Amino acid sequence: MSQATTLEGLLKFASGKYQRKDYQGAIEAFHKALAIKEDWNAYLGLGWALTYQQKFTSAIEAFQKSIALKEDWNSYLGLGYNLNKKNRYPEAIEAISKSLTLKKNWQSYHQMGTLLYKTNQFENSIQAFEEALKQKKDWATYRELGSVLYKTGNFKGAIKAYKISLSTKENWGSYRGLGCALNRDNQFEDAIKALRKSIEIKKDWITYRELGSALYKNNKTEEAIIAFQNSLDIKVNWASYKGLGCALYRNKQYIEAIDNFEKSIGMIEEWNAYLNLGWAQLKTNKYESAIESFRKSLLIVEDWKTYQGLGFALIKHGRIKQGINSLRNSLALKEDKKTYIYLSDGMEMLKGLGLGKDSIPRITEIKENNEHNNIEMVEDNYPNINKLDSRIYGTIKYFCDLDYEQLKTVGFTSNDNYNSLISKTKESFSSLEYYLIKEGIITNIIGVHNSEGIPYEESILERGKGTDFKDFPLGVRQKLDLSIYPSLEEHRTAIWIRYLNFKHFGHALTEMCACIYPLLFWAEGNFSLNKITIIIPDRFRAYKNKLSKLLDISSKNILHVGEGDLPIRVGELMIPKPTMVLRNHIRPEHARVVSSYLSLYKKNIQNIKVISTDNDYFTNKTGQTIPKYHPRRIYMSRSKLNNRHRKFREENEIEKNLIEYGWTIIYPEKTTFSKQIKLYENTEFIAGTEGSGFHLLMGIKNPRLKLIILSKKIRDQEEDMQINLELQFKTFKTEYTSIKCLEVTGEKWGAYKDVKLSKEFTSKSIAKFINNISL
Numbered sequence: 140m141s142q143a144t145t146l147e148g149l150l151k152f153a154s155g156k157y158q159r160k161d162y163q164g165a166i167e168a169f170h171k172a173l174a175i176k177e178d179w180n181a182y183l184g185l186g187w188a189l190t191y192q193q194k195f196t197s198a199i200e201a202f203q204k205s206i207a208l209k210e211d212w213n214s215y216l217g218l219g220y221n222l223n224k225k226n227r228y229p230e231a232i233e234a235i236s237k238s239l240t241l242k243k244n245w246q247s248y249h250q251m252g253t254l255l256y257k258t259n260q261f262e263n264s265i266q267a268f269e270e271a272l273k274q275k276k277d278w279a280t281y282r283e284l285g286s287v288l289y290k291t292g293n294f295k296g297a298i299k300a301y302k303i304s305l306s307t308k309e310n311w312g313s314y315r316g317l318g319c320a321l322n323r324d325n326q327f328e329d330a331i332k333a334l335r336k337s338i339e340i341k342k343d344w345i346t347y348r349e350l351g352s353a354l355y356k357n358n359k360t361e362e363a364i365i366a367f368q369n370s371l372d373i374k375v376n377w378a379s380y381k382g383l384g385c386a387l388y389r390n391k392q393y394i395e396a397i398d399n400f401e402k403s404i405g406m407i408e409e410w411n412a413y414l415n416l417g418w419a420q421l422k423t424n425k426y427e428s429a430i431e432s433f434r435k436s437l438l439i440v441e442d443w444k445t446y447q448g449l450g451f452a453l454i455k456h457g458r459i460k461q462g463i464n465s466l467r468n469s470l471a472l473k474e475d476k477k478t479y480i481y482l483s484d485g486m487e488m489l490k491g492l493g494l495g496k497d498s499i500p501r502i503t504e505i506k507e508n509n510e511h512n513n514i515e516m517v518e519d520n521y522p523n524i525n526k527l528d529s530r531i532y533g534t535i536k537y538f539c540d541l542d543y544e545q546l547k548t549v550g551f552t553s554n555d556n557y558n559s560l561i562s563k564t565k566e567s568f569s570s571l572e573y574y575l576i577k578e579g580i581i582t583n584i585i586g587v588h589n590s591e592g593i594p595y596e597e598s599i600l601e602r603g604k605g606t607d608f609k610d611f612p613l614g615v616r617q618k619l620d621l622s623i624y625p626s627l628e629e630h631r632t633a634i635w636i637r638y639l640n641f642k643h644f645g646h647a648l649t650e651m652c653a654c655i656y657p658l659l660f661w662a663e664g665n666f667s668l669n670k671i672t673i674i675i676p677d678r679f680r681a682y683k684n685k686l687s688k689l690l691d692i693s694s695k696n697i698l699h700v701g702e703g704d705l706p707i708r709v710g711e712l713m714i715p716k717p718t719m720v721l722r723n724h725i726r727p728e729h730a731r732v733v734s735s736y737l738s739l740y741k742k743n744i745q746n747i748k749v750i751s752t753d754n755d756y757f758t759n760k761t762g763q764t765i766p767k768y769h770p771r772r773i774y775m776s777r778s779k780l781n782n783r784h785r786k787f788r789e790e791n792e793i794e795k796n797l798i799e800y801g802w803t804i805i806y807p808e809k810t811t812f813s814k815q816i817k818l819y820e821n822t823e824f825i826a827g828t829e830g831s832g833f834h835l836l837m838g839i840k841n842p843r844l845k846l847i848i849l850s851k852k853i854r855d856q857e858e859d860m861q862i863n864l865e866l867q868f869k870t871f872k873t874e875y876t877s878i879k880c881l882e883v884t885g886e887k888w889g890a891y892k893d894v895k896l897s898k899e900f901t902s903k904s905i906a907k908f909i910n911n912i913s914l
Contacts, residue, residue: 146175153184162188179208186217195224212242219250228258229791245274252283259893260788261291262884278307285316294324311340319349327357344373351382360389377406384415393422410439417448426456434702441678443472447481449702454485460623461703463489468584468702471617489623579635579712580627583677583700584619587635587712592619598714600638600650603723627708633672633698634658635714639679639686645831648838649863652732653717655686659735662690673697674707689736691743722862725870733838737812745811756809760798770803772913773818775827779806787828787849788884788895789902796906797826807832819844824913828881828894829860837867846875847909852882852897876912880905 153168169185172178182205189198202218205211219234232254238247248271255264268284271277285300301317304310318334321327334350337343351366367383370376384399400416403409413436420429433449436442446469453462466482469475574597579587587598594617638654640646652659661668669692675683680699687694700707718732719725759770774797778790794804807815812835819825819839826847827833833846846868850861861877868875881894896905 146172146178146181149175150178150181150184153181153188157184157188160191162191166192177204177208179205179211179214182208183211183214183217186214186221190217190221193224195221199225210237210241212238212244212247215241216244216247216250219247219254223250223254223257228254232258233792243270243274245271245277245280248274249277249280249283252280252287256283256287256290258788259782259786260884260895261287263788263895265291276303276307278304278310278313281307282310282313282316285313285320289316289320289323294320298324309336309340311337311343311346314340315343315346315349318346318353322349322353322356325356327353331357331359342369342373344370344376344379347373348376348379348382351379351386355382355386355389360386364390375406377403377409377412380406381409381412381415384412384419388415388419388422391422393419397423408435408439410436410442410445413439414442414445414448417445417452421448421452421455426452430456438681441472443469443475443478446472447475447478450478450485451481453702454481454488458703459485459488460625463620463623464582464584465702467617467619471584574714574716576635576712576714577710579709580619580621580706581635581674581700581709581712582619582706583702583704584617585676585678586637587714588619588621590621592621594618597716598635598637600654601717602721621706624706626705628705630672630707630709632711633674633707633709633713635709635712636673636675637714637717639675639682641682641685643831645834648733648736648831648834649719650717650721652736653719653729654715656718656728656732656735657715658690659732659739662692662739663735668692669696671696672709674709674712675699677701685744688743689739719866723866725866727870730837730871733834737816737835737838741811741813745813756807756814757803757805758794758798759803760801769818769821771822772802772824773822773826774802774804774909775825775832776804776806777828777830777832780808785830786893787881788893789905790828792902793906793909796903797909800906800910802826802910807835826909826913829864833864834867836873837871844873845913846873847912848875848877849881849905850877850879851894852879878905878908 149168149172153165153172156162156165156168165188166185169181169188172181173185182201186198186201186205189195189201198221199218202214202221205214206218215234215238219231219238222228222231222234232251235247235251235254238244239251248267252264252267252271255261255267264287265284268280268287271280272284281300281304285297285304288294288300289297297320298317301313301320304313305317314333314337318330318332318337321330321333330353331350334346334353337346338350347366347370351363351370354360354363354366363386364383367379367386370379371383380399380403384396384403387393387396387399396419397416400412400419403412404416413432417429417432417436420426420432429452430449433445433452436445437449446465450462450464450466450469453459453465456462463482463485466478466485469478470482576587576589576595576598578590579595579598580590580592581587584594585599586594588594634657636655636658638646638650640651658668658671658673661671668690673686673696675686675697677699680701683697683699684694687697698707718729761768774794776790776794777784777787778794780786798804805815805818815835816839819836820841822841823843824845824847825833825836826849828849829851833848836844836846848864865877867873880897880900882897883892884895896902
């Protein structure tokens with residue numbers, strides 16, 4: 140028998156083709172061998188040949204067939220590599236893990252590092268690359284390690300890794316990475332050299348963009364312009380347009396700078412691109428355009444430099460008092476000498492017009508002047524009260540039909556903490572209290588001010604345990620000089636809503652509901668809200684239409700004071716006292732508040748919106764459609780949220796194990812409040828990582844419900860999610876078990892930090908722990 144027709148002969152022939160990189164010939168030979176007999180080694184070779192031909196789906200099938208015949212580390216490595224190419228990262232990680240179980244090899248460690256990097260598991264990625272390097276000092280592994288270190292902000296570590304990579308093999312990727320890291324580490328001359336070395340090997344748009352950045356920072360403006368233009372010649376991208384705009388601006392080519400900033404914004408609306416555009420427009424005396432650009436920047440990010448630019452532009456445009464107001468906003472965020480100069484110029488211009496004072500207030504004066512006006516409570520008469528049920532009637536009467544004989548005049552103390560003495564109303568509902576400000580003045584500066592321009596502490600969002608009243612959660616308070624305004628818009632009565640946020644689910648159910656609850660109760664009781672004036676802080680104007688839909692009222696009834704608007708003076712301004720304060724307390728009545736909010740949201744906002752089909756917001760072993768089937772045990776998953784949100788590294792693996800135990804996995808962001816509530820009201824156990832999803836439980840009634848929370852071992856001071864949830868569960872007497880098994884990865888900021896299991900736990904052990912609690 141010819142060797143070319145035997146299994147052994149064909150395998151040898153195919154291997155020869157493979158070694159000579161004749162992958163198509165190898166594929167054909169491996170197929171002939173498999174026609175004689177299914178052999179794991181033949182499938183293995185076929186899989187790698189298909190891989191090099193970039194036929195990733197076929198390669199996956201070949202490796203799977205090889206593994207079915209024999210579990211080999213190389214087959215799992217090939218499977219993981221190809222799954223990675225198809226962006227099937229969890230499956231790829233599982234395959235590479237099995238490869239490493241069978242054999243500790245540098246290729247699998249390298250591949251694991253790459254996968255962990257792609258899934259934002261940076262700390263574990265670094266560990267995997269370091270393990271690979273213990274087995275083989277590979278230039279590509281050092282390059283990839285440098286990329287992860289760069290991503291985590293460890294620029295010096297990245298520089299070291301890239302240099303080691305280059306000492307073994309010169310390659311454009313390591314030169315580019317080295318240049319980027321040196322640029323971020325402010326070593327501009329060395330960055331320029333490395334990036335130019337990279338370009339010598341391969342001309343890449345990212346490298347040219349980084350080169351432009353390094354040249355710009357090194358004050359080599361003309362060369363930076365050329366580099367950014369070269370980047371754009373290879374690929375049109377927003378960052379190079381913005382960089383080119385900056386370089387042209389410095390070169391006093393303002394018209395060309397404007398053109399490039401506009402092109403950048405046309406691709407991605409970024410706050411500092413609008414900021415730069417505004418300054419370029421100022422340089423060409425396009426004041427109205429500059430004002431519009433600065434305002435658009437402020438809609439994305441409130442930054443002191445943008446307020447400064449806006450103030451300068453308004454003054455140049457002749458809108459002096461508005462410009463002064465914007466400059467004060469800038470100083471409230473950061474004291475800057477140039478801002479004071481602009482402000483001084485504006486005040487002198489007003490003085491010349493007979494509208495201003497002789498001098499501008501300094502920050503020291505503002506800090507020393509801590510006096511406040513008196514505070515009382517509000518009165519207003521509303522018709523149709525008798526049509527409402529007793530609950531709504533009591534609430535409305537409590538807020539709107541006051542007996543002034545029972546009100547006491549109180550004042551604010553004058554000390555560094557701005558503490559105040561506030562009288563409380565009679566407690567027909569124990570926590571439904573409010574304050575009334577006489578002659579409250581509202582501008583686009585944070586909070587409500589008295590006639591002397593002193594801010595009221597009670598008008599600003601508060602948060603407990605750590606608030607020192609120097610810097611509130613939504614900005615720094617400041618005294619206002621109200622004499623610059625020739626007139627004020629007058630209202631007899633109004634209600635002030637200190638916080639709105641429909642975008643963030645957790646804050647909507649907690650802080651927003653805590654501030655808008657009178658409106659919720661009135662709207663739920665079919666009370667006519669179109670006769671009520673509602674005033675919101677200017678920074679929440681984006682939610683004005685959402686609030687009008689929620690309450691089913693005209694948006695004309697909801698006012699805010701923008702930068703160009705006259706301040707509003709309200710004779711009697713009611714401010715509801717929040718039913719909860721983050722990190723401090725939650726009132727029992729807040730459950731009723733959330734329930735009211737959800738009822739109105741379902742009715743007026745979510746009633747016609749289809750969020751998902753019946754089968755894409757849950758996963759379980761039975762495959763039954765929810766909510767026809769009400770599972771006893773539910774795991775509330777974050778795994779389908781995008782990477783901008785907090786992610787739980789091992790969550791997919793935990794879910795697989797829980798499904799085997801009979802749990803149902805649901806994805807709250809993919810379904811309506813109605814479906815979620817129906818599920819939660821009919822279940823017995825809900826498990827999940829600590830997060831905003833648990834706040835929804837305040838709005839349901841289920842005395843059987845027990846919660847299992849995966850929480851951090853060490854409480855995160857930036858977020859304090861644990862303390863907020865514990866306050867919630869204790870207030871509403873919800874039975875819960877907290878498993879302190881998580882730790883933050885540190886890869887994101889604040890509440891968005893990803894989490895992972897601490898070392899003493901595994902996905903299987905946690906799933907088993909959760910399941911045992913439910914037995």
